[in-house]
Amino acid sequence: MSKGLPETRTDAAMSELVPEPRPKPAVPMKPVSINTNLLGYIGIDTIIEQMRKKTMKTGFDFNIMVVGQSGLGKSTLVNTLFKSQVSRKASSWNREEKIPKTVEIKAIGHVIEEGGVKMKLTVIDTPGFGDQINNENCWEPIEKYINEQYEKFLKEEVNIARKKRIPDTRVHCCLYFISPTGHSLRPLDLEFMKHLSKVVNIIPVIAKADTMTLEEKSEFKQRVRKELEVHGIEFYPQKEFDEDLEDKTENDKIRESMPFAVVGSDKEYQVNGKRVLGRKTPWGIIEVENLHHCEFALLRDFVIRTHLQDLKEVTHNIHYETYRAKRLNDNGGLPPVSVDTEGSHDSNP
């Protein structure tokens, strides 16, 4: 599998060459666009409102996957992120309940609404990951699941009579939980991220970060980042998809502070007269949303408030397209109407 993905996104720049439509129309399109000065208000910017109204009506899908060994606080974190009980915690561990022999994939969907925006959130849990004695290839079921979702979408897209809105079950974001050992990444972590960073957006997080002091945290983070770089693992936001300078500077800042060291909690406590989510310990209350205590707020803002749409777009425009290209290439190419093959049109009856 080649690392180079099809094309970096380019802006619809002012004077870009309009591709020639085939077959030739009656009059060829002029390639250069002209900049014009306006003498009054036209109303083009109302398209923003129109677009916003339309998207609010259609609603959004978001599919997030959490991967990590059991006991790292995955379900708690997801519940904290979305401020509701989206995941049921595997809190009670009977001896009768066996550890799953292989990695299971459990997808649970909920509809949440806020401010008139309806979102169908699907949390995909992977119990059993990294829990066996021999963990070889335990990322395979996960990779298979992700590819299955791409396949489903591809099938729908290729249909002749297509649905107006194809249901999107593709995994938009994968939160990978790193154990807070304080040393470095485990081989399992590296293997997983190496295999999956090419098919899905991976956001590594350091789980249960309240076990590390500030210095340990920053050292650990640096080491993790270096290791990932050495192994050529690109986590989201990937450097190669930065569109312009603005994006690059913004994403650089985020990349510098990743992986986020998070603490999750769904219990509320009273601190300084306010009710906050936190963890109560004999030596104090760890406030989840306090930036001095942990980086949960950064993660939440990053994933939900600023980059949610971008996660979906990268999944759709890049990961899905890569899958599609590979799939169609393996199949012997498209039917003869494609311009990449011989381009013969003689299958017209």
Next chain:
Amino acid sequence: MAATDIARQVGEGCRTLPLAGHVGFDSLPDQLVNKSVSQGFCFNIMCVGETGLGKSTLMDTLFNTKFEGEPATHTQPGVQLRSNTYDLQESHVGLKLTIVSTVGFGDQINKEDSYKPIVEFLDAQFEAYLQEELKIRRVLHTYHDSRIHVCLYFIAPTGHSLKSLDLMTMKKLDSKVNIIPIIAKSDAISKSELTKFKIKITSELVSNGVQIYQFPTDDESVAEINGTMNAHLPFAVVGSTEELKIGNKMMRARQYPWGTVQVENEAHCDFVKLREMLLRVNMEDLREQTHSRHYELYRRCKLEEMGFKDTDPDSKPFSLQETYEAKRNEFLGELQKKEEEMRQMFVQRVKEKEAELKEAEKELHEKFDRLKKLHQDEKKKLEDKKKSLDDEVNAFKQRKSAAELLQSQGSQAGGSQTLKRDKEKKNFF
């Protein structure tokens, strides 16, 4: 329509969860919008109408700017399409506007084929998009969408009814593009005539089954205004790029000796309504209809034409792989067949040529034989003649020798004979 999508998915086993606090994904529409703004929007308008109805002027008026281009003459041999792309910027929104105009529409004597270049152009844009979508390596999100989103059909202000050319063209175009009919140069018609004209036009369109674009009324916020506007179709517009001072404001208007027609005055013409509907309220809906209705229809027809099916005769859905495998095998089979055919043809040709050559050879042989025979005959004849001549010569010689002999004998005997005769004669006396 789409709000029920979520509801349907809810029905599929999801429950609605209450949120215990502010999560923050209500900024999602803003994120989406910001992305789109940075990419820029594109909008493609096509103006169809006879020469001289004011298409270019209306575009200039609509977008408040002077697009370049010269007016067309009436002497075009056929209908052509002229397309220009412009980049407009307003506040921080960039719009890539493409205006396609028909040149020479309605000028020919025989107008039967006038609609064809337009339909071909529309199909070509759909085809280009379909090709891009079917590519293996595609870049749809940066693809410059050239599909026509709206077609403004300019109706000549006769005041009576639609021309048959208009009806025919609109009928051909209504399944391929959103049509908004406009009455051009409507300052030529008086108010009362205008209402009658509009009623006549709409009834003619309905009775001929022409589907013009209806402004959507399913969203509460715009349902009301769209509903009222639907009743005002076709819009009667006046375009002007000249600005005149009226009162104490500069307005776009047309000045006549009997008064001034103000373009932006709703009592004078429907220009404001058109701008409102086209740009400020329904631009996004026009784009969506083009993609989800007209383009999907084209795609469906095109793929079915190419022999794709969603289900096989037993109505079991084909898997992607099967379809492509089948198609590929079919294609290879066809190639093989063609190759066979060509080979057969080649062999046939060779055979034919060989036969021809053989024929020629035979003929030559025959000729040669004939000639030879002739030659032989001649020779024989000559020999016969020679023989006979020889015979004659011999006979002559013989006779000559015999005659000589006789002569020589005769001269002897003749002498004696003559003596004898003389004696006999003498004896008689």
